[in-house]
Structures are given as structure tokens and as C-alpha cells.
Amino acid sequence: MTAPIHINGDRLWQSLRTFASFGATPGGGVSRLALSPEDKSGRDTLREWAVKDGFSCEVDELGNMFIRRPGKNSELLPVMTGSHADSQPLGGNYDGIYGVLAGLEVLRTLNDLNIETERDLVLVNWSNEEGARFAPAMLASGVWSGVFDTDFALSRKDSQNVSFGSALTEIGYQGTRPAKSFPLHACYELHIEQGPVLEAEQTDIGVVHAAMGQRWFDITLTGFAAHAGTTPMSLRHDALCGFAELTLAVENIGNDYAEDGRATIGMVNVTPNSRNVVPGCVTCSVEFRHPDSAMLEEMEQALIHALAKLSVRNLTFIADKIFDYAPIKFDDICLERISQATEELGYRHRKMVSGAGHDACYINRVAPTAMIFIPCVKGISHNEAEEIYPIWSEKGANVLLHTLLTAANEKAC
Amino acid sequence: MTAPIHINGDRLWQSLRTFASFGATPGGGVSRLALSPEDKSGRDTLREWAVKDGFSCEVDELGNMFIRRPGKNSELLPVMTGSHADSQPLGGNYDGIYGVLAGLEVLRTLNDLNIETERDLVLVNWSNEEGARFAPAMLASGVWSGVFDTDFALSRKDSQNVSFGSALTEIGYQGTRPAKSFPLHACYELHIEQGPVLEAEQTDIGVVHAAMGQRWFDITLTGFAAHAGTTPMSLRHDALCGFAELTLAVENIGNDYAEDGRATIGMVNVTPNSRNVVPGCVTCSVEFRHPDSAMLEEMEQALIHALAKLSVRNLTFIADKIFDYAPIKFDDICLERISQATEELGYRHRKMVSGAGHDACYINRVAPTAMIFIPCVKGISHNEAEEIYPIWSEKGANVLLHTLLTAANEKAC
Numbered sequence: 001m002t003a004p005i006h007i008n009g010d011r012l013w014q015s016l017r018t019f020a021s022f023g024a025t026p027g028g029g030v031s032r033l034a035l036s037p038e039d040k041s042g043r044d045t046l047r048e049w050a051v052k053d054g055f056s057c058e059v060d061e062l063g064n065m066f067i068r069r070p071g072k073n074s075e076l077l078p079v080m081t082g083s084h085a086d087s088q089p090l091g092g093n094y095d096g097i098y099g100v101l102a103g104l105e106v107l108r109t110l111n112d113l114n115i116e117t118e119r120d121l122v123l124v125n126w127s128n129e130e131g132a133r134f135a136p137a138m139l140a141s142g143v144w145s146g147v148f149d150t151d152f153a154l155s156r157k158d159s160q161n162v163s164f165g166s167a168l169t170e171i172g173y174q175g176t177r178p179a180k181s182f183p184l185h186a187c188y189e190l191h192i193e194q195g196p197v198l199e200a201e202q203t204d205i206g207v208v209h210a211a212m213g214q215r216w217f218d219i220t221l222t223g224f225a226a227h228a229g230t231t232p233m234s235l236r237h238d239a240l241c242g243f244a245e246l247t248l249a250v251e252n253i254g255n256d257y258a259e260d261g262r263a264t265i266g267m268v269n270v271t272p273n274s275r276n277v278v279p280g281c282v283t284c285s286v287e288f289r290h291p292d293s294a295m296l297e298e299m300e301q302a303l304i305h306a307l308a309k310l311s312v313r314n315l316t317f318i319a320d321k322i323f324d325y326a327p328i329k330f331d332d333i334c335l336e337r338i339s340q341a342t343e344e345l346g347y348r349h350r351k352m353v354s355g356a357g358h359d360a361c362y363i364n365r366v367a368p369t370a371m372i373f374i375p376c377v378k379g380i381s382h383n384e385a386e387e388i389y390p391i392w393s394e395k396g397a398n399v400l401l402h403t404l405l406t407a408a409n410e411k412a413c
Numbered sequence: 414m415t416a417p418i419h420i421n422g423d424r425l426w427q428s429l430r431t432f433a434s435f436g437a438t439p440g441g442g443v444s445r446l447a448l449s450p451e452d453k454s455g456r457d458t459l460r461e462w463a464v465k466d467g468f469s470c471e472v473d474e475l476g477n478m479f480i481r482r483p484g485k486n487s488e489l490l491p492v493m494t495g496s497h498a499d500s501q502p503l504g505g506n507y508d509g510i511y512g513v514l515a516g517l518e519v520l521r522t523l524n525d526l527n528i529e530t531e532r533d534l535v536l537v538n539w540s541n542e543e544g545a546r547f548a549p550a551m552l553a554s555g556v557w558s559g560v561f562d563t564d565f566a567l568s569r570k571d572s573q574n575v576s577f578g579s580a581l582t583e584i585g586y587q588g589t590r591p592a593k594s595f596p597l598h599a600c601y602e603l604h605i606e607q608g609p610v611l612e613a614e615q616t617d618i619g620v621v622h623a624a625m626g627q628r629w630f631d632i633t634l635t636g637f638a639a640h641a642g643t644t645p646m647s648l649r650h651d652a653l654c655g656f657a658e659l660t661l662a663v664e665n666i667g668n669d670y671a672e673d674g675r676a677t678i679g680m681v682n683v684t685p686n687s688r689n690v691v692p693g694c695v696t697c698s699v700e701f702r703h704p705d706s707a708m709l710e711e712m713e714q715a716l717i718h719a720l721a722k723l724s725v726r727n728l729t730f731i732a733d734k735i736f737d738y739a740p741i742k743f744d745d746i747c748l749e750r751i752s753q754a755t756e757e758l759g760y761r762h763r764k765m766v767s768g769a770g771h772d773a774c775y776i777n778r779v780a781p782t783a784m785i786f787i788p789c790v791k792g793i794s795h796n797e798a799e800e801i802y803p804i805w806s807e808k809g810a811n812v813l814l815h816t817l818l819t820a821a822n823e824k825a826c
Binding site: 227254274354356 | 679
């Protein structure tokens with residue numbers, strides 16, 4: 001029995017450092033918005049590296065980049081991996097780009113070791129995953145998977161009224177290939193967890209079997225604004241006090257559906273928001289996440305129940321459900337290859353659920369798909385302070401290497 | 414026994430209608446900021462009316478207007494009444510101006526009935542009570558009472574960087590008389606309640622024996638911002654959930670010290686205030702009001718206790734006390750005259766505490782002072798929808814008439 005092969009951790013880390021310079025911010029993060037000059041610099045470098053290593057690089061009509069390392073039998077369905085190179089406005093150095101560069105490192109390692117796979121391997125860099133410049137998020141992978149159509153994507157505008165289409169042309173990344181899915185044997189996305197669980201449990205690898213469904217609400221609570229000095233407590237209809245009860249009720253809903261459930265109020269606006277006025281109106285967001293649709297439905301019902309109880313305070317409410325995103329269940333066979341690779345490498349791993357959305361959630365609609373997570377420090381992400389350790393990076397790429405090798409060497413579908 | 418004399422309710426109402434045209438807003442209120450062109454129109458009209466009725470009108474260096482109806486013996490200390498003509502940016506038609514015009518109506522009624530008082534009667538229109546244009550509130554009455562000095566007042570600037578002094582010169586109301594108190598036998602301010610109590614209790618007159626002390630705090634609660642999808646409930650340090658507990662604790666403090674106590678959180682800001690981020694920081698105001706200093710101290714201690722309990726959520730807090738204003742106790746003899754007048758007129762009345770600040774709170778430092786309240790509809794004030802009924806207006810002015818008559822006919826001290 002020989003030791004399993006490994007990727008080159010130093011080279012991968014160096015690749016990450018190079019990309020950290022594209023849009024580097026004073027705070028140590030990156031600002032690499034989709035289709036920006038900084039994004040173009042990253043894309044150019046990725047293509048240059050790919051071509052230099054002998055891989056082809058094709059770009060589709062939404063700027064999605066497909067880097068291909070041919071296998072022995074191009075008639076077999078290819079195996080895909082990848083993620084995205086765009087970032088939040090003040091993002092970190094690993095969200096998305098880690099999955100792209102670890103995929104490249106796998107291809108390079110196979111070159112180094114002269115390993116030929118049965119199937120083609122395809123590395124993808126999806127455009128505009130973050131949605132920070134062009135809403136919604138996961139726009140180009142969504143088109144590729146049939147969720148949105150191409151014209152919808154091209155017509156999305158940023159805050160400066162620049163369309164996705166014109167920004168794409170501006171950076172020279174509008175290809176001719178249709179942004180339409182092609183058959184895959186399997187697809188993997190390797191990503192940082194963006195949460196604190198793996199680090200807290202000192203676990204190397206998350207085998208991501210599901211992504212949470214999400215339900216988003218906009219809530220308006222209305223009472224009556226009144227003078228804080230002249231209005232006795234007994235005659236108030238204080239919307240903020242009702243909101244406080246709602247906040248604790250929402251937290252309790254999250255706790256009731258832990259550990260997989262999440263319940264969050266992230267956004268609050270108080271009217272008139274004046275020190276000396278009893279608040280007459282509060283608007284807030286509520287969001288629930290859970291990998292099980294039935295549990296999400298229960299959480300929603302619990303919210304409505306909590307809102308109805310505010311009538312004892314003489315408050316009225318409006319609850320608008322503005323987003324309802326079903327849970328994702330990843331492919332069992334894809335997951336099994338990850339678990340097997342992790343065990344062969346001797347790494348600590350656990351099954352887990354992705355709380356965030358990822359390109360893989362859309363790809364899963366058209367191809368057998370799964371995700372691999374590595375820890376990130378304190379779970380901090382979408383933040384310049386986002387950090388991982390080189391050893392975490394290396395272990396994740398090793399798992400990706402063996403997972404892809406297994407899949408790409410399977411001769412039958 | 415003859416029926417007590419009455420003011421002319423129709424004339425008073427017409428005066429109020431005329432002043433409602435100075436800065437009238439589409440919403441039916443007024444925007445008559447201190448020292449604005451609209452304020453000047455009101456001042457000009459007030460002076461014109463006063464002079465036409467044979468009263469003198471003196472203006473001091475802060476634009477405070479003193480309209481005098483001489484008594485038989487000008488060596489006796491005068492009796493003063495009045496309030497302010499400035500308004501909030503979207504204010505109502507009665508806050509302040511009612512007390513000025515009811516005072517004028519009393520002087521006119523005495524002319525009509527050829528009644529000569531022993532003492533001079535002085536009607537005052539204080540500059541910049543609201544503080545909406547030039548902070549702080551009650552600025553000119555504060556100088557007059559020795560709380561602030563004149564240069565401080567003249568140098569206050571509005572949001573357009575215009576100073577009080579230059580705005581005063583611009584409208585032609587910078588007089589030469591020093592803004593310094595002169596001895597008074599008694600001072601009365603008649604005002605709308607700006608709260609809901611008198612209307613709710615169907616009571617005509619509030620005999621205001623005290624004004625609440627106020628303690629204002631700025632609070633910062635700090636937890637840790639985290640991704641709402643990837644951060645399990647158990648690993649959150651959610652500043653908003655802690656804020657919710659604080660809000661309910663503050664409400665409970667208010668209830669514990671009812672009916673005179675008030676506890677309000679009016680202003681809240683959440684960071685980063687994003688739908689998908691567990692809030693890392695919440696700042697808010699807390700204010701307590703109570704007519705008893707010892708009770709205010711207990712309320713403050715209860716706040717600190719409530720904040721300390723948030724440590725179980727791994728939240729830290731900062732509490733800055735930014736304002737500490739002692740309770741005001743009005744003059745017993747002044748109050749007795751109001752009660753007596755009200756009973757002679759056969760009006761329903763109750764003792765009450767002012768929850769808001771008024772010019773009279775400062776005047777009380779240098780002269781025997783008290784306040785008279787009339788109801789306002791639903792307690793709405795600082796709002797275009799502020800409303801009173803003519804009968805309420807008339808009854809308040811009748812009480813003022815008899816109160817002033819009693820005081821102004823006292824020959825001794």
C-alpha cells in the first residue's frame with residue numbers, strides 16, 4: 001500500500017497570494033467585483049496559467065471560463081470542479097477563489113505526476129457569484145443551470161447603471177459559447193466554510209450533503225409615535241417594544257430548530273428614530289434557514305404566531321415573504337467519493353449542511369454535484385479579515401484531488 | 414355673587430388661525446423655525462397687535478419680546494406670562510403659540526372690561542424654545558435665567574452654519590436690552606399638554622406642579638457580526654438579541670416607576686444592518702424621566718443592572734450618560750392661584766407633572782413660576798396633526814385670566 005499522492009501546497013498558497021493582489025485592499029482583503037478591472041486581471045492570469053500548462057480555456061457568453069484537461073476518452077462525460085473569482089466589495093482572499101485555484105492545483109499536480117485520467121477534467125470560474133455588483137447572486141451559474149435566461153443576466157445593472165453585458169464586453173470576456181449546461185459525470189465545488197463549525201471542532205473537511213432552504217420576510221410593525229416625556233407608559237403603543245418581543249421569539253425559533261436551523265433578524269429600521277419619541281413603526285427582515293422544507297414551514301408558522309401575539313400591545317403587522325428558496329440535497333455518489341478520499345488521506349471530517357448559497361446549488365439541478373468545505377478562522381467571511389491556514393488549504397485540495405481522480409477514472413457512468 | 418368674567422374665545426381662536434398662516438404647511442401644520450422669515454411674520458404681527466391695543470413692546474438682545482400692560486403701581490413686581498412662537502420643522506398650530514396668544518387675549522380682555530390691575534402684566538415671547546433650528550432647546554429663556562450666557566446663545570449655529578446672532582439681525586429682532594432676568598411677582602406659562610392624559614380623563618385643566626427630571630444615555634452593545642447562514646445559533650454573539658432583552662428591561666423599568674416615570678428607547682442603529690448578517694453591534698438611546706431625583710437614580714441603577722446581565726450572551730456594553738437634568742418643582746403659591754381660578758370657573762382639573770421641558774422650567778430658577786395645561790387631541794404634538802378644540806382653548810385662557818388677575822392685584826410683596 002503506497003501513500004496517497006498530494007498536491008503542491010506551497011504552489012497553491014503562492015497562487016492564492018498572487019490573486020490576493022488583484023484588488024488588494026488596505027485592510028488585507030480584496031475588492032474584486034464581478035467584471036471589474038480587478039476581476040479582469042484575475043481572469044487574464046488564470047487563462048495565462050492554464051494555457052502555459054497546456055490546458056484549453058473557453059469562455060461562454062456570460063464570461064464563465066472553462067479550463068479543460070483532456071482525459072483518455074473524451075466521449076465519456078467530463079468531471080467538473082470550480083467556483084468563482086469575484087468578491088464582495090470588502091471581501092476576503094479565499095471565498096470562491098480558493099475553489100478555483102485548488103482546482104487548478106489539482107490539474108497541475110496531475111501534469112507533474114504524468115497522470116492521465118479516463119475522463120476530461122473541467123475547471124470552471126463562474127461569473128458574478130457574489131451578486132454584490134449585479135444582483136441576484138449566482139447569476140451566471142443560474143443561467144447555465146436553466147434557472148435564469150441569458151438576456152436576464154446580460155441586462156442586470158450595477159449601482160452605476162452599467163449592465164452586465166456591457167461590463168463583460170468592456171473587459172473582453174464575452175465569449176460565443178452559449179451559457180447552457182453540458183452533461184457532466186460529476187461536479188464538485190471546494191469552498192471555505194464561511195462559518196465557525198469546522199474550526200471549533202478541529203475538523204479538516206466538511207462533506208456537504210445539503211444546502212439550506214431559505215425563507216426571507218419583510219416585517220412592518222405599526223404602533224403610534226408619541227412624545228417620550230408626556231406619554232405615560234400605560235398609554236403607549238410602542239412598536240420598538242413589540243419588535244423586541246419579536247426578536248426574542250425569532251431567536252427562540254432558531255434555537256427550537258437547532259442545530260441545522262437558523263433564524264436571524266439582520267436589518268432593522270425604526271421610525272421616527274428620535275431619542276425623545278416613542279417609536280411608531282419598526283420594519284425589519286426575518287430570515288429562516290433549514291435543510292428540511294417541512295421544518296422551514298414550521299418556522300414560518302411560528303413566526304406568524306409570534307406576530308399575532310403582538311396584538312395585545314395594540315400593534316398591527318404586515319409580513320411579506322420576499323424569497324423562498326428550497327433546500328438542496330447533494331448527490332449521494334458524489335458525497336461518497338469525498339468521504340472515501342478524506343478517509344484515505346487520514347483527515348478528520350464530518351457531514352455538514354451549507355448555510356450559504358453557492359454555484360454548486362444551481363449546478364446540482366443539472367448534474368450530480370457535491371461540495372467540500374475547509375475551515376476558516378473564526379468563521380469570518382465576506383470580510384477583509386477572512387483567513388485560512390496553509391495546511392487547511394492543502395488538505396482541502398488533496399481531498400479534491402482524490403475525489404476528482406476517483407470520479408474521472410470511472411469508465412462507466 | 415357674580416359670574417366670573419371670561420375672555421373672548423372667538424377672538425382667541427381667530428388669533429390662532431392667523432398665526433397658523435405664518436409658515437403654514439400643506440399638511441395643516443406650521444414650519445416656523447426660530448428667527449426664520451415665518452417667525453419674523455409672526456413677531457411683526459404680535460408687535461403690531463400689541464401696539465394697536467396700547468401696550469408697549471420691548472425686545473432684548475436675544476429677540477425675546479416683552480409686551481407690557483401697566484398696572485396702577487409700577488413699583489410693585491410685575492406678573493409675567495407667555496411662551497414661544499417658534500415651531501418644530503413640521504409642527505402644529507398650538508405648541509407654544511397658544512400660550513402667547515392666550516396671554517395677549519387676557520390683556521385684551523382687561524382692556525375691553527376697563528380693568529386696571531395693581532401690578533404690571535408682562536407678556537413674553539421667548540426666542541428659540543424648540544431648539545429645532547438652534548440647539549439646545551429653551552435657549553433664550555435659559556440665558557434670561559442665567560443657565561447659559563448671551564455669547565453662547567448668539568454663537569449657536571443651525572444646520573446651514575448660520576449663527577443665532579446673524580439670523581436675529583437678519584430679521585431685525587436684535588434689541589439692546591440685556592437678556593437678563595428682572596424681578597417678578599409670579600410667572601405663568603399656559604401650554605397644551607402634548608400628552609394624552611387630560612383628554613383621556615376628560616379633564617379641562619392640568620395644574621402643573623412639577624417637571625420631570627431627565628437622564629439620557631447612549632448605549633453601545635457589541636457582539637460579533639457573522640454570516641446568518643453559516644453561523645449556528647449556539648455560536649452567535651448577536652447584539653440585536655441582546656438589545657431586544659435590554660428594550661424589554663427598559664420598558665419594565667418604566668412600568669415599575671409608573672405612573673410618573675417614563676422609560677424610552679427612541680433611537681436604534683444596527684451594524685452592519687444587512688439581512689444576512691447576524692448583527693455585531695447595536696447603538697441606542699435610553700432616556701428616563703421622573704419628577705423625583707431619587708427615583709431617577711433607581712431607574713439608572715436598574716439600567717446598569719440590565720446591561721450587566723447581557724454578559725451571559727458574551728456581549729459587552731458602553732453606557733454614556735449624556736444629559737442629566739434635575740426635576741423642577743414649581744411654586745406652591747403660584748399653583749394655589751391656578752387651582753383657585755379653576756374652581757371658581759367650575760372646570761375639571763388635576764395636578765400633573767410635565768414630561769416635556771418648557772421655558773417655565775428655566776424661569777422657575779429666578780421667579781415663582783407654575784404652568785397650566787390644556788388637553789390636546791390624542792396627545793399628538795410636534796406634528797402637523799396637533800389639534801385642540803376651541804372650548805379647550807377658551808377654558809385655558811379663562812384660567813390664565815383669573816390666575817393673572819389674582820396675582821396682579823396682590824399689593825404686598
